[in-house]
Amino acid sequence: MQITQLLVGKDVGTKDGLAQEMRNFVYIIEDTTNKRCWLVDPAWDIEGILHKVDEKSLEIEAILITHYHPDHIGGSLFGYRIEGILELLDKKDLPIYANKHELEWIKRILGKDIKCRATESGDKIITEGGKITFIHTPGHTPGSQCFLVNDRKLISGDTLFVQGCGRVDLPGGNWEDMYYSLTTKLAKLPKETILYPGHHYGPQPISTLAEELKSNIFLKVRSLEDWKRLMGIV
Numbered sequence: 001m002q003i004t005q006l007l008v009g010k011d012v013g014t015k016d017g018l019a020q021e022m023r024n025f026v027y028i029i030e031d032t033t034n035k036r037c038w039l040v041d042p043a044w045d046i047e048g049i050l051h052k053v054d055e056k057s058l059e060i061e062a063i064l065i066t067h068y069h070p071d072h073i074g075g076s077l078f079g080y081r082i083e084g085i086l087e088l089l090d091k092k093d094l095p096i097y098a099n100k101h102e103l104e105w106i107k108r109i110l111g112k113d114i115k116c117r118a119t120e121s122g123d124k125i126i127t128e129g130g131k132i133t134f135i136h137t138p139g140h141t142p143g144s145q146c147f148l149v150n151d152r153k154l155i156s157g158d159t160l161f162v163q164g165c166g167r168v169d170l171p172g173g174n175w176e177d178m179y180y181s182l183t184t185k186l187a188k189l190p191k192e193t194i195l196y197p198g199h200h201y202g203p204q205p206i207s208t209l210a211e212e213l214k215s216n217i218f219l220k221v222r223s224l225e226d227w228k229r230l231m232g233i234v
């Protein structure tokens with residue numbers, strides 16, 4: 001299983017000023033044995049993303065959503081219309097996987113009730129070349145989820161960034177949930193796990209869990225009390 005990381009504003013959506021500021025990553029998870037792929041958070045430039053898929057001669061199996069925010073699924077942000085899964089569904093009829101706790105939020109953002117396959121933590125997509133495991137990591141949003149590819153590569157959405165973590169002050173965010181998602185779920189994955197975040201906010205686009213456990217203060221935190229202090233909660 002291979003992961004292609006697309007930086008919006010650079011690899012796709014190159015003419016979009018807001019995209020360049022937001023620094024989102026879109027991912028293509030590819031099963032190299034059968035040329036099938038899954039798109040993670042396709043937004044900003046659907047044509048550009050589909051072009052990347054075509055260049056690799058891949059067939060799209062499904063859309064995977066990390067969370068409901070419009071910079072990940074499309075919708076309205078700061079009064080600006082971002083392309084996303086609705087525009088993709090206009091071109092291709094594809095199944096969508098979203099965590100069961102995120103479905104209402106997605107509906108609200110898109111203004112439309114799209115059919116999603118509701119996922120739970122531990123669910124898996126099994127394919128010829130391996131598997132994608134869904135990990136529910138609430139905190140940034142109630143139904144945020146990460147995708148663990150072949151137990152080795154983690155697409156972490158806005159839960160964990162290189163040298164950072166997602167905000168917990170947006171609608172549906174919960175600082176305590178974020179603490180437990182980071183410390184009891186992501187920090188427990190094998191140290192050699194490669195991290196693919198939802199935004200390019202760090203010094204480099206990818207990292208390893210070992211490196212983050214060593215130097216990311218949001219992952220190194222040892223207690224809920226320390227976490228409260230770190231998040232400025234009194």
Ligand SMILES: [Fe+2]
Nearest residue numbers: 067069140158
């Ligand atoms: Fe987000």
